[in-house]
Amino acid sequence: MAKVLLVDDELTMVQMVGDLLRAEGHEVVPFTNNHAAAEALPTTAPDLVITDLYFEPGTKASPLGLEILRKARELSPPAVVIVITAFGSIETAVEAMKNGAFDYLEKPFKVDELKLSVQRALAYNAVLSETAHLRKQLKKKYQFSQIIGAAPKMQDVFKMVERVADTDSTILVLGESGTGKELVARALHFNSRRQFAPFVPINCSALPENLLESELFGHRRGAFTGAINDKKGLFQEADGGTIFLDEVGSMSPVLQSRLLRVLQEREVRRVGDNTPVYVNVRVLAATNEPLEKRIKEGTFREDLYYRLNVISIPLPPLRERREDIPLLTAHFLRDKVHPRSNRPYQVTRQVMDLLCAHDWPGNVRELENALERAATLCEGEIIQAADLPPSILAAAPAGSALLEAQTPATLPALSDTAIYPLHPSSNGEPGVPQPPPGSSEPMVPLKTFLREQEQAHIKRALQEAGDDKERAAISLGVSLATLYRKLAGDE
Numbered sequence: 003m004a005k006v007l008l009v010d011d012e013l014t015m016v017q018m019v020g021d022l023l024r025a026e027g028h029e030v031v032p033f034t035n036n037h038a039a040a041e042a043l044p045t046t047a048p049d050l051v052i053t054d055l056y057f058e059p060g061t062k063a064s065p066l067g068l069e070i071l072r073k074a075r076e077l078s079p080p081a082v083v084i085v086i087t088a089f090g091s092i093e094t095a096v097e098a099m100k101n102g103a104f105d106y107l108e109k110p111f112k113v114d115e116l117k118l119s120v121q122r123a124l125a126y127n128a129v130l131s132e133t134a135h136l137r138k139q140l141k142k143k144y145q146f147s148q149i150i151g152a153a154p155k156m157q158d159v160f161k162m163v164e165r166v167a168d169t170d171s172t173i174l175v176l177g178e179s180g181t182g183k184e185l186v187a188r189a190l191h192f193n194s195r196r197q198f199a200p201f202v203p204i205n206c207s208a209l210p211e212n213l214l215e216s217e218l219f220g221h222r223r224g225a226f227t228g229a230i231n232d233k234k235g236l237f238q239e240a241d242g243g244t245i246f247l248d249e250v251g252s253m254s255p256v257l258q259s260r261l262l263r264v265l266q267e268r269e270v271r272r273v274g275d276n277t278p279v280y281v282n283v284r285v286l287a288a289t290n291e292p293l294e295k296r297i298k299e300g301t302f303r304e305d306l307y308y309r310l311n312v313i314s315i316p317l318p319p320l321r322e323r324r325e326d327i328p329l330l331t332a333h334f335l336r337d338k339v340h341p342r343s344n345r346p347y348q349v350t351r352q353v354m355d356l357l358c359a360h361d362w363p364g365n366v367r368e369l370e371n372a373l374e375r376a377a378t379l380c381e382g383e384i385i386q387a388a389d390l391p392p393s394i395l396a397a398a399p400a401g402s403a404l405l406e407a408q409t410p411a412t413l414p415a416l417s418d419t420a421i422y423p424l425h426p427s428s429n430g431e432p433g434v435p436q437p438p439p440g441s442s443e444p445m446v447p448l449k450t451f452l453r454e455q456e457q458a459h460i461k462r463a464l465q466e467a468g469d470d471k472e473r474a475a476i477s478l479g480v481s482l483a484t485l486y487r488k489l490a491g492d493e
Contacts, residue, residue, distance in 0.1 A: 004124050005029045007048035009039040009070055010086070011057045015109075019052065022113060023120070036066050043073050048081050050123055055087035055094060068101055075102040082127045084119055086111065149185060150333045152455075153323035159186070162315050164479065167193040172265065174250075174310045175288040177317030180367030183288040184248060186315060191244040193479060196284060199243030202236050207252035215257055221273035229274070237270045240283045250287040250310065251296055258303045265309045285310070320362040320369065327358050329455065330366060334373045340383040347377050349385045356387055360394050460488060 006028050010016050013034055020030045031046050033039035036057045043051075051074040055067035067085060074081040085098045088109040095106045104126060105119045149160065166173060167190050175183045184203060191201045209217060212226070220235030236245060253261065264270055265285060269278040287310045296302035320327070331354070335347045349357075353376075362368050376389040387395065460478065467473035475485040 003027045003029060004049040004127075005031065005046070006050045006052060006120075007031045007033070007039065007043065007046055007074075007081070009033045009036060009051070009053040009067070011036070011054060015054075019116065022116065026117070026120070028120075036070060040070050040073050043070070043077060043081075047077065048074075049127055050120065051081045051083045052120075053083065053085060055085050055098065068097070071098065071101050071103055079130070082123045082130075084123055149182065149189060150329050151323060151326045152329060152459075153318070153326050155318040155323055156326065159315060159317060162313075163189055164193075164477065166190070166313050166315075168195055170284050172285045172287070172310055172312045174293075174312075174314045175286065175317065176314055177288070177290065178319050178363075178365055179290045180365035181317040181319060182366055183290075183317060184246065186317065187244075187246040187286045187288065190286060191246075191284075194244075194284075196243050200240050201244050201246065202240040203246040203248060204236055205248045206257075207249040211254045211257060214253075215260070216273055218257070219260065219270045219272055222275045224274065226273065233272075235270060235272060237264060237281050237283055238279060241281050242283075244284045244286060247285065247287040249289060251289040251291055251293055251302060255301075255303070258306050262303065262306045262309060265306075320365045324358050327369065328354060330369055331357060331373060332455075334370050335377065338377050340377075340380070343383050345383045347380065347383050347385055350387070352387050353385055353390065356390060356394055356398060360397055456488065460485070 006023050008016055008020055008023070008030055009032075010019070011034050016032045016034055020032050023030050028050075031042070031048065033042070036053075039053070051070065053067045053070045053074075057066040067087070071083050071085065074083050080102075082104045083102065084105045084107065085103045086107045086109060087094065098106050104123045107115065107119060149156075149163075151157070151159070163186060173190065175186050177183050187203070188201060191197060204214075204217065206214060216226075216229075216233065216235070218235050218237060220233050220238060221229050223229055223232050247261075250261075264281070267278070268282070269280050271278050293302050293307050293311075297304050297307060320330075331349065335349075338347050339345060340347060357369070357372075364371070372391050372394060373385075375391055376385045380386070380389045460474070463474040463477050464471070467477060471485055472482055475482045478485065480488075
């Protein structure tokens with residue numbers, strides 16, 4: 003059921019269309035006066051507006067229905083509008099469509115014609131609402147605050163991402179495999195003016211050279227065996243938005259040359275085509291190996307390197323920011339509950355010590371997978387050392403206290419002394435707490451821990467902004483309204 007605002011200066015038309023819409027299950031707000039309808043739009047907040055185009059004492063040269071159309075389209079979210087008129091012409095139809103009308107019907111119209119137009123308009127409105135919701139969720143997901151890290155090196159990353167997100171500069175993200183390069187690329191895109199345009203990622207090492215060229219630049223029909231249709235490349239698919247070239251160092255010299263031309267000329271040529279196509283695309287690239295080394299080896303073009311490396315964002319490996327491991331552990335276990343007890347997962351101090359001692363060659367991705375495995379194999383909601391992957395146990399130093407037996411079979415009755423307390427350090431800043439053996443510190447639930455971490459981060463942002471909430475909201479990558487809600491404890 004939808005709310006429909008209906009406007010026509012003919013009372014019989016309002017009654018007939020109103021009865022028809024109510025029979026279809028819609029709520030109808032009828033008007034015979036265009037000014038009253040225009041004033042009621044903000045408070046009514048309709049899903050659909052059906053309006054006549056001409057009202058007395060208006061003239062055909064100045065259709066008063068356009069005022070309602072414009073105001074309906076200015077609502078947030080905008081209402082979809084169907085225009086009806088007894089004085090139809092191509093010119094008035096074009097004018098209505100230019101002002102945002104969804105459909106245009108001439109009187110007298112058939113009942114089925116109106117029903118179909120209403121169904122199509124509401125379906126279109128539903129798609130727009132879903133798209134807006136998904137975009138909102140995507141932006142929320144890839145806010146700067148969603149990248150976990152309190153270590154100084156990660157704070158430097160956050161500052162750089164915030165400074166360069168809303169520019170068109172080409173950016174090279176550097177870091178080992180699993181450090182979150184694509185997550186940073188998505189944060190750059192979804193916090194830029196290009197956020198409503200496509201974000202197109204491609205792993206340059208995942209495809210052979212001939213397929214990668216076709217994927218990036220497209221091809222014409224008959225350009226090679228199997229090219230049975232024209233195909234747009236990913237650069238054209240990303241037009242207006244961002245393309246993310248992961249593992250760009252694996253590109254062949256031929257593709258490097260073609261990519262260099264795209265960066266220089268902002269145009270692409272499909273395989274088998276001599277006509278260039280202009281593209282408006284921001285390029286983000288990433289590599290897990292030093293490109294300077296590839297340049298010395300003669301396998302990567304130096305001029306392309308300088309085109310890509312306008313701004314570089316190096317991501318530290320997890321072993322260089324071990325203080326973030328408790329934060330990441332809490333993040334990855336935040337929404338998981340044990341299937342039988344329906345209680346949130348926790349970890350023992352021994353498990354946390356093992357996690358913090360491991361070098362994590364696979365970085366954050368390896369940690370996430372290790373916790374996923376541990377939660378799956380765990381007997382209860384308390385994750386034990388025996389639940390961790392063998393590679394983590396094997397990497398602990400021989401004779402280390404970390405390897406003392408503490409499995410579910412030999413562990414005494416669990417109490418809060420056996421649980422690692424995931425909470426901020428005593429100074430209020432995120433950190434790695436080190437409680438003494440035998441401490442009776444109570445266990446803090448993950449949700450409480452994350453809330454405290456967030457409040458500490460907000461407090462720091464406010465201090466750095468001189469208690470200016472607007473500046474603090476900008477630095478945190480959230481709206482001012484969201485900041486006020488978080489300060490009030492509403493979310």
